[in-house]
Amino acid sequence: MPEQPSATSELEALRPARKDRVIDLVRAAGLDVSDWSNSSRGEAGAATNPKYCYEWVFVEAGNAIVLNLWHVLLAEDAEGRIVHRGNFREDAEIQYARGRGNPWGLRATRLDAALQAALRDDLAVRVILNAGVRRDRDDPDAEASKVELRTLDPEPWSIGAYDAATGKHLLIRGAAPPAFVDQFSIDSDPGGASVRSEQTGSVFVRNPKVREAVLKRSCGRCEHCDEPGFRRADGAIYLETHHIVPLHEGGPDLIGNVIALCPNDHREAHYGEAAAALRLRFIAIVAVA
Known part of the structure; x- marks a missing residue:
């Protein structure tokens, strides 16, 4: 044959x-x-x-x-x-x-x-x-x-x-690729019964244009470990945006102070024992991005 x-x-x-x-x-x-x-x-x-x-x-x-x-x-x-x-x-x-x-x-x-x-x-x-x-x-x-x-x-x-x-x-x-999304893109009220409670206090408003620019800069990969973000059911690629110098410490809501991270690196940046060292590393990464 x-x-x-x-x-x-x-x-x-x-x-x-x-x-x-x-x-x-x-x-x-x-x-x-x-x-x-x-x-x-x-x-x-x-x-x-x-x-x-x-x-x-x-x-x-x-x-x-x-x-x-x-x-x-x-x-x-x-x-x-x-x-x-x-x-x-x-x-x-x-x-x-x-x-x-x-x-x-x-x-x-x-x-x-x-x-x-x-x-x-x-x-x-x-x-x-x-x-x-x-x-x-x-x-x-x-x-x-x-x-x-x-x-x-x-x-x-x-x-x-x-x-x-x-x-x-x-x-x-091909057609436009799936959008990049972060933790602030998630609909907080997807529908169905829910219980609401009133809260008081101040909330920092983040510029969506800054987050969008950082997510595009990342090309869908964690800017720290280079692992790809996971794909959601709707096709969007998920990463989390993180203010390197936090807003509550006076950090600016600008592209140069925001990095796209995988959820694991983002949690470590907030709660890990190496948080201070990670902040310095993130500053260096964004400086050459």
């Missing part, structure tokens, strides 16, 4: 098999490309308009962004998702430092700005996948990349995590 061929993985199946025109792919992603014809060659030269065809990101306000990504840089994570991890801002800084800010540094800067716009304005994310000869970013003498194959991924992508301070990102193929 002849040997059966092995099943092609989803990641392998995504590798482009043809080279489509950029203008056609951007149009297929739902962006308006009418301005491409505004050149000396008019409609006939739209597809090769240098203002657009050499770019690696396209943004339409209120609609979507379209990113060009190298297929070779995609990976399949432990959860079976196809992801792209990187840092476009860091890429740009390296190119500028080498005197190659134009065009490579500019393109990387625009990629980073597009991710920020997508997060800020809740824009859809589409991806053009590229294959060919990719320039080694870390080789200062490398030749320019050459795209040999190019297609639009039919699936939308989402921004799983983005660190505004550093530019580090996680892009995930």
Whole structure:
């Protein structure tokens, strides 16, 4: 009996098999490309308009962004998702430092700005996948990349995590990933009979934007022990946010004073004999996060 061929993985199946025109792919992603014809060659030269065809990101306000990504840089994570991890801002800084800010540094800067716009304005994310000869970013003498194959991924992508301070990102193929939640996200009254009692005293109000930013920064992993948070029944990833210098001691409710922890490390930070040492360790961790 002849040997059966092995099943092609989803990641392998995504590798482009043809080279489509950029203008056609951007149009297929739902962006308006009418301005491409505004050149000396008019409609006939739209597809090769240098203002657009050499770019690696396209943004339409209120609609979507379209990113060009190298297929070779995609990976399949432990959860079976196809992801792209990187840092476009860091890429740009390296190119500028080498005197190659134009065009490579500019393109990387625009990629980073597009991710920020997508997060800020809740824009859809589409991806053009590229294959060919990719320039080694870390080789200062490398030749320019050459795209040999190019297609639009039919699936939308989402921004799983983005660190505004550093530019580090996680892009995930598919719909928006489950939200990151902490102990303050849990509904205190899920329904059903309950007994309420009146309490008096002061309560510190925590800024939800700070907690959200810290949870995204963590990418779903404890920022102390690096263990992943557990997944709740609704798909959300659970960690606990902790003020390193407590609010009642005058600690600020700012990103730089909050860390995402697994429940075990969080309890130890409050009640363990090593609590003072952990506080110093947390300060050091957040300082470089």
